[in-house]
Amino acid sequence: MKTPYIHHLFGDDALAKVADHLGWLTVGVASSIAWPQDDVWLNYDGAEYLLHGARQEGEQRISPSISTPVKQNNRDEALARVYRFTSVLGFYKRGYVDITGQVWGSRMIRYSTSTKFATLLQSGHRTFSCNHMPVIEDDQVRKALAFLREGRRLEHVHGPYSFLSFFKVIESQFKANDRIAWVERNLALLTDEQAVKRINELNGQGVNVNRHLFESGRCAVAHASVGGNIVDPDIPADRQRIAADLNIIAALAIQYIKVDAGVPDESDLYRIRDRVAPWHELMPKAAVANLKVGGRVTEVGDLGKLNEAIVSVRLWPDSPPKQFETMKLVPTECSDGVLKFILLSVRNTILLAFAMDVVNGRMHTLLDESGIRDGSDFGEEDVEDFTRYFHSVVANRTVELKIDGAEPVDCDVIIPINIIPRIPEEAVAQALIEFRQRRVQNQ
Structure with a gap:
C-alpha cells in the first residue's frame, strides 16, 4: 500500500499557499483526534486540503473544519473526496473525523461559533502531522x-x-x-x-x-x-x-x-516503515542487499551517489538554516548493517553525525559525536545554529534529511536520559552571551 511523504505547511505559509485560489468547499467536522491549533495545508493523493486550526480569534472560536478547492460545477465530487479523506485521516490517527456540515464559496469560509466547541484534544502549535498516511485505491x-x-x-x-x-x-x-x-x-x-x-x-x-x-x-x-x-x-x-x-x-x-x-x-x-528506503535508490543494489542482512560496505565507491551527496537538514516542519541547506555527506565507518556518516557545513565549521541502520530501517542522530569543529573559524551563526539544533533534538524535535531526487528521511526522536531539556531559544541566547564574552576575553 502506498504511504507517500506528505508535505505540510503551517499558519501564514499555509494561508499563502491557497490565497489566490477561487472556489472552495469547507466542511465542519466532529473529531476525536488531536486537532491542530494552526491552519495546516497539505497535499494528499493529488488534492489540496486546508485543516483550519481550532482556536480563539477575537470574539469567535474557530471550530475544527477542512477546506478543499472545488472545480466549477463539480461539488459532489469534492464532497465525496473530503468524505474519503476524513475516513483515512480519522483511522490513521486512531480515532474518527466525520463531516457535520458544509458551505461553498469563491473564498474559504471558516466555521466559527460563539460557544465552546467540543474538540477536547489539540495537537499544539506546528506539531500536527499525517505524514505517510495511506492512499486508498481499492x-x-x-x-x-x-x-x-x-x-x-x-x-x-x-x-x-x-x-x-x-x-x-x-x-x-x-x-x-x-x-x-x-x-x-x-x-x-x-x-x-x-x-x-x-x-x-x-x-x-x-x-x-x-x-x-x-x-x-x-x-x-x-x-x-x-x-x-x-x-x-x-x-x-x-x-x-x-x-x-x-x-x-x-x-x-x-x-x-x-x-x-x-x-x-x-x-x-511507526513500527514497520523503513525510514531509510528513500536512500536505497542512491546506492548500488549490491550494497543495499549486503547492508540489509547486516553486512558492511568497505569502499567509498560502494555507496554510489550517497557518497559526498549534498544533504539538507531541517527540524521538521521548519525550513533549514542557511548553513544546513547544503551539507556534504562523508561516510566514516560501517558494520553490522549500520553506516555512520557525518554532514559538514559549507564552511566546515559544523559537523552533524548520524547512523543509518539499514537492517532495521532507522536513521539516528548522534548528538555526542556532533558539534562545532575544533580549530575552525566559527562565529555567532555557527553557535546559534548548532545550539538550536542540539537542544531542539533533545527536546524531541524530528530531524529530517533531504537529498534532491529522493523523499526526505526522518530520524528517530531522541528520548533523553538523565538530561533536563532546556528551552532551545533560551539555550541559544545563553550560548551567544558566553561566545561573545570569550571573544572579548581573547582580544
Whole structure:
C-alpha cells in the first residue's frame, strides 16, 4: 500500500499557499483526534486540503473544519473526496473525523461559533502531522473505512447503530457464507482485551458467538419484526448486551482493515516503515542487499551517489538554516548493517553525525559525536545554529534529511536520559552571551 511523504505547511505559509485560489468547499467536522491549533495545508493523493486550526480569534472560536478547492460545477465530487479523506485521516490517527456540515464559496469560509466547541484534544502549535498516511485505491477498502468512520463516531452516541456500522465493515466485503467463515476464523485471532473477555463470556454460556453477532446484533438492530429478536430502546438489558458485543464487532472491523485490507494506522506505520528506503535508490543494489542482512560496505565507491551527496537538514516542519541547506555527506565507518556518516557545513565549521541502520530501517542522530569543529573559524551563526539544533533534538524535535531526487528521511526522536531539556531559544541566547564574552576575553 502506498504511504507517500506528505508535505505540510503551517499558519501564514499555509494561508499563502491557497490565497489566490477561487472556489472552495469547507466542511465542519466532529473529531476525536488531536486537532491542530494552526491552519495546516497539505497535499494528499493529488488534492489540496486546508485543516483550519481550532482556536480563539477575537470574539469567535474557530471550530475544527477542512477546506478543499472545488472545480466549477463539480461539488459532489469534492464532497465525496473530503468524505474519503476524513475516513483515512480519522483511522490513521486512531480515532474518527466525520463531516457535520458544509458551505461553498469563491473564498474559504471558516466555521466559527460563539460557544465552546467540543474538540477536547489539540495537537499544539506546528506539531500536527499525517505524514505517510495511506492512499486508498481499492473501492471496497474505501467502503470499509467509511463504515468504520460511522461506527467510531456513533460508539458513544448510539451503541446499536454503531454496532450496525461496524458490522457493515465486514458485511460489505464478503458474500454471506464467506463472511460467516471469515468471522469464525478471526474470532480466535482477536487480541483486544474487552473483545476477548466478551467472547469468553459468551462461549462460557454455550453461545455460538458468530451466530450471536448476526442474529442478536446485526439483525436485531436493523429489523423490528413482530415476534422477532430486536434491540428494544426501552429495555436496559438490550442496550447492555449490545454495548458488550460492540467490543467484539469493533475489533473484528479493525482486524479486517488492518490485516486483510493491509491498511496501517499511525502506530502500525511507526513500527514497520523503513525510514531509510528513500536512500536505497542512491546506492548500488549490491550494497543495499549486503547492508540489509547486516553486512558492511568497505569502499567509498560502494555507496554510489550517497557518497559526498549534498544533504539538507531541517527540524521538521521548519525550513533549514542557511548553513544546513547544503551539507556534504562523508561516510566514516560501517558494520553490522549500520553506516555512520557525518554532514559538514559549507564552511566546515559544523559537523552533524548520524547512523543509518539499514537492517532495521532507522536513521539516528548522534548528538555526542556532533558539534562545532575544533580549530575552525566559527562565529555567532555557527553557535546559534548548532545550539538550536542540539537542544531542539533533545527536546524531541524530528530531524529530517533531504537529498534532491529522493523523499526526505526522518530520524528517530531522541528520548533523553538523565538530561533536563532546556528551552532551545533560551539555550541559544545563553550560548551567544558566553561566545561573545570569550571573544572579548581573547582580544
